[in-house]
Amino acid sequence: MFAVGLTVHLNAEFSQKAFSSFVDKLDEAAKEAGKSVDTSDFNIAEVVGSITIVLIVLGLVIAIVAFLGITGATCCVKHVLIVYLVITLVLFLAQLIMLLIFVIDRSVYDDAVKPALKDTIQEEFTGFEGNDAPSLIWNALMIELKCCGVDSYSDFTGAKKWTDGTKYITPRACCKKVDTATGDACATFAGASDINNNWKTGCYEKLYDYVVSDAVVIGAAAGVLGFQLLLLILTIVILKTAAAVEPEF
Numbered sequence: 001m002f003a004v005g006l007t008v009h010l011n012a013e014f015s016q017k018a019f020s021s022f023v024d025k026l027d028e029a030a031k032e033a034g035k036s037v038d039t040s041d042f043n044i045a046e047v048v049g050s051i052t053i054v055l056i057v058l059g060l061v062i063a064i065v066a067f068l069g070i071t072g073a074t075c076c077v078k079h080v081l082i083v084y085l086v087i088t089l090v091l092f093l094a095q096l097i098m099l100l101i102f103v104i105d106r107s108v109y110d111d112a113v114k115p116a117l118k119d120t121i122q123e124e125f126t127g128f129e130g131n132d133a134p135s136l137i138w139n140a141l142m143i144e145l146k147c148c149g150v151d152s153y154s155d156f157t158g159a160k161k162w163t164d165g166t167k168y169i170t171p172r173a174c175c176k177k178v179d180t181a182t183g184d185a186c187a188t189f190a191g192a193s194d195i196n197n198n199w200k201t202g203c204y205e206k207l208y209d210y211v212v213s214d215a216v217v218i219g220a221a222a223g224v225l226g227f228q229l230l231l232l233i234l235t236i237v238i239l240k241t242a243a244a245v246e247p248e249f
Contacts, residue, residue: 065084065087065088065091068080068083068084068087069081069084069088069231069235072084072235072238073234073235073238076238078239081235081238081239082239084235085232085235085236085239088228088231088232088235089232091228092225092228092229092232095224095225095228096225099221099225106208110204113204114150114151114204117150117204118149118150118155120134120138121134121138121149121150121155121156121159122155122158122159122160123160123161124161125138125156125159125161125162125171126161126162126163127161127162127163127164127171127172128164128171128172128173130161138171138173139171139173140173141203142171142173142174142198142203143173145203145206145207145210146176146198146201146206147174147198147201147202147203147205147206148170148171148173148174148197148198148199148200148201148202148203149170149174149202149203150202150203150204151202151204151205152199152200152201152202153169153170153174153192153197153199153200156170156171167188168184168187168188168189169187169188169189169192169199170187170192170197170199171187172184172186172187174187174197174198174199175187175196175197175198176195176196176197176198177196
């Protein structure tokens with residue numbers, strides 16, 4: 001986690017290559033529509049900058065906790081093992097509670113995440129040909145997932161920087177297909193419909209379905225929790241063993 005955060009934060013070239021296919025999708029769609037989108041100034045580091053800092057901090061915390069565990073286990077230092085056990089237990093329970101909330105009552109996350117995503121549309125989105133990071137990401141996301149906005153096309157109503165808002169009811173990236181033959185009719189007030197536009201399909205639900213249905217993501221989450229549970233059990237065993245062999249005075 002620390003290595004990933006540090007690499008993305010410091011190595012701009014690496015992070016750009018990692019997200020290059022994401023931007024290429026937008027370029028292809030723009031060419032089909034006979035439009036030109038300048039992605040040369042797109043810097044993924046600006047978008048994920050705060051995320052990389054979080055990854056670095058979390059990585060350092062995990063490294064310190066791991067060091068406590070290794071030191072306590074190899075040297076049989078009871079107090080260090082107890083500190084390690086408490087910290088690991090707190091982390092395990094926190095992750096388990098967050099996972100249960102996500103599965104049982106997703107509205108807790110929805111209420112926090114959705115407004116923030118809608119704010120990026122209202123405050124930053126400039127349109128299909130915008131070359132700023134928020135616009136590029138939203139356009140590429142809507143093209144790739146075949147969706148529109150967070151919940152629907154209405155999220156773009158009144159967007160401050162979307163100058164095409166007077167002409168189009170949805171961004172052109174919401175269209176099921178935009179090319180030079182059909183033009184932009186699929187995004188206009190008169191031409192948009194369920195047949196030619198993904199205007200009623202929100203990207204938030206699409207992303208949620210993608211994450212929940214992804215076996216790799218589910219397996220990774222289960223693996224992390226399972227590994228932490230194993231560490232807790234081993235720590236308790238070591239503590240009991242150490243207490244059993246402790247000399248009596």
